[in-house]
Amino acid sequence: SQKIEQNSEALNIQEGKTATLTCNYTNYSPAYLQWYRQDPGRGPVFLLLIRENEKEKRKERLKVTFDTTLKQSLFHITASQPADSATYLCALSGAGSYQLTFGKGTKLSVIP
Amino acid sequence: ETGVTQTPRHLVMGMTNKKSLKCEQHLGHNAMYWYKQSAKKPLELMFVYNFKEQTENNSVPSRFSPECPNSSHLFLHLHTLQPEDSALYLCASSQLGGPVTDTQYFGPGTRLTVL
Numbered sequence: 001s002q003k004i005e006q007n008s009e010a011l012n013i014q015e016g017k018t019a020t021l022t023c024n025y026t027n028y029s030p031a032y033l034q035w036y037r038q039d040p041g042r043g044p045v046f047l048l049l050i051r052e053n054e055k056e057k058r059k060e061r062l063k064v065t066f067d068t069t070l071k072q073s074l075f076h077i078t079a080s081q082p083a084d085s086a087t088y089l090c091a092l093s094g095a096g097s098y099q100l101t102f103g104k105g106t107k108l109s110v111i112p
Numbered sequence: 113e114t115g116v117t118q119t120p121r122h123l124v125m126g127m128t129n130k131k132s133l134k135c136e137q138h139l140g141h142n143a144m145y146w147y148k149q150s151a152k153k154p155l156e157l158m159f160v161y162n163f164k165e166q167t168e169n170n171s172v173p174s175r176f177s178p179e180c181p182n183s184s185h186l187f188l189h190l191h192t193l194q195p196e197d198s199a200l201y202l203c204a205s206s207q208l209g210g211p212v213t214d215t216q217y218f219g220p221g222t223r224l225t226v227l
Contacts, residue, residue, distance in 0.1 A: 043202050043218030098143060098208050100216060102155040
């Protein structure tokens with residue numbers, strides 16, 4: 001069956017460092033991979049989308065990579081700040097499908 | 113109002129009650145979704161509406177009944193719920209066929225507690 005794993009349930013890093021979150025998937029051929037941010041008691045907010053034929057995408061301090069051979073995406077936040085503390089969700093969708101399958105998320109805590 | 117709104121934000125109900133959750137999107141999107149989010153579990157897609165037509169029902173118990181009267185409004189009618197149905201219920205919308213396919217915009221959610 002299809003499976004999405006975000007390897008760390010929680011990640012603590014020091015302010016100013018680069019946070020790297022991992023999303024792995026099995027039995028899936030996604031056309032798109034997305035990252036969302038979710039704050040406690042709130043709905044997820046879209047951050048970045050990367051297509052299967054793209055290796056890397058950037059937006060300000062955020063960078064996403066997508067390796068369809070390894071079946072893995074890495075999400076980086078450079079120069080992390082306490083305001084980046086949140087849960088980050090990875091989501092996949094297949095070709096021709098508009099439905100998303102989400103991972104459980106990684107809770108990031110940036111320590112001042 | 114902008115984005116996706118949901119009411120109520122919090123709901124406590126007994127197992128014999130009937131209640132409804134409401135979602136409204138102000139983005140001009142043509143697809144709307146209901147998700148359930150329980151602690152330590154990924155978001156579970158419950159229902160999908162595409163141009164007001166229900167296209168998915170992911171094995172959701174009949175005690176949850178969706179309604180989509182138009183492309184801007186979505187309801188989730190609840191009756192005879194169980195305590196394990198307590199969760200955060202999220203509504204989302206997206207524009208199918210748009211330049212950024214599949215990106216979904218979420219509301220703040222309704223925190224439901226079933227006693």
